[in-house]
Amino acid sequence: MLFLGCTYAGHKTRFANLRRHVATDERIEPTFRPVEGWNDNGLIERMTWAPKPVRGRARAVVSARAFAAIPRPDVLWSAASEVLLPHLWAQTGPLSRPLILDLDWTLAQQEELAPIYFGREPKKGLRRTFAEMQERAVFSRVSLFTPWSRWAADGLRERGVEERRIVELPPGIDLDEWQPRPELSAPGEPGPLRVLFVGGDFARKGGEILLEVAAAMKDEIVVDIVTRDDVSPRPGVRVHRAEANTPELHALYASADIFVLPTRAECFGIATIEAMASALPVIVGDVGGARSIVSDGVNGWLIRPNAEGLAGALREALANRPRLIEMGAAGRRRAERSFDGSRNDNAIVELALSLASGSPVLTPAESRI
Known part of the structure; x- marks a missing residue:
C-alpha cells in the first residue's frame, strides 16, 4: 500500500502520525512517500529563471511520482490531490488501483478562503475553469474520499460526489502522548x-x-x-x-x-x-x-x-x-x-483492505468513528 502524504502545515503532523500508527500493521506492506515543495539542493530549485512558486509546484509534482510507480501497489492513499494530475495516466485501464483521497477542503472552499489563506483573490475565468477541470479529473479516479470534517464532506457533496464515496474520518493524535497534566489547577486559582x-x-x-x-x-x-x-x-x-x-x-x-x-x-x-x-x-x-x-x-x-x-x-x-x-x-x-489517532488510522487500513478485496465499505457509524 502506498501512502503519499504532504509535508506542509497540519498535513505534516498528520502524515507523521499516520506513518507511526500504521507502519507496523502486519496486514499491509506500507510504502511512505512525502510530497515536498522544496529541496534546497535540487536542480529544479537552481533554475532561478523560473518564478519560485513554479519551481515549488514542479518539485511537488516530481515528489509525487511514486503515485505512478510500476509495479502498481494494491491500494493508494494520498493527501496530495493538487499534484496528481500529471500522474493520472497510471490510474487508467489495467493499471488502475483503488485510491483513497484524504482532504481537508475542496477547491471551492479553498478559493473562498484564498484572500486570507494565500493573500490573493479567488481564481476566476480560465484559471478557475482549469482548476475545476483538474479537480474533476482527479476526483473521477478516486474510489473513496476521507474528508477531515463535516465541512469538507459537505464541500464534496456540493461538488456532486456520491454519498457512498464519502467517509468522514478526521486525523487523530496519539492519546497516550497527549495527556492531561497530573494536577489540574484548583477551581478558582488566583492569578492571571x-x-x-x-x-x-x-x-x-x-x-x-x-x-x-x-x-x-x-x-x-x-x-x-x-x-x-x-x-x-x-x-x-x-x-x-x-x-x-x-x-x-x-x-x-x-x-x-x-x-x-x-x-x-x-x-x-x-x-x-x-x-x-x-x-x-x-x-x-x-x-x-x-x-x-x-x-x-x-x-x-x-x-x-x-x-x-x-x-x-x-x-x-x-x-x-x-x-x-x-x-x-x-x-x-x-x-x-x-480523535484517537491509532483507531482512526487503523480505520484507513480497514477501508483499504475492503477496497482491495471488493468488500462493502463501512460507514463511519459502522466503523465506530
Missing part, C-alpha cells in the same frame, strides 16, 4: 489566566488578534505563543519555537489553563485537538471545520475571529474559572471518542 496559542502561520491563525487582546488584558492573562513566524516578546507574552510532538510543546500545553486559536481561515486544526486531549478548554475561530471539533459552551467557545470575540470568551473564562476544568474534561472525552 495562562493562555496558549499554537500556530505556524501567525497572522492567518489570528495571532495579531491575540496580541491586541493581550495588551488590553495584560493584568488578567499571560500568553505563550508557539509559531514559526517572527514575533517579538513583550510584557506578558512569551514566544517559543517548538516542533510538533516534542517534549517542549507538551510542556507548554501542560502549563496552560486555556488554548486559543482565533483563526481567520482554517480547514481543521490539529493543534486544537492536541489541546483537547490535554484537557484544555479551547477558544477557536468559527471557520472551516471548527464545528467538527468544538462544541460551543461544552468543551470551549466558537467565536467570531476578531478582538471583541476573543476578549469576550476570555472574560467569560475568567469569570467562570472552576468551569474550565469541566470543559477541559469534556474536551478530553471528545478527543477519546473522535
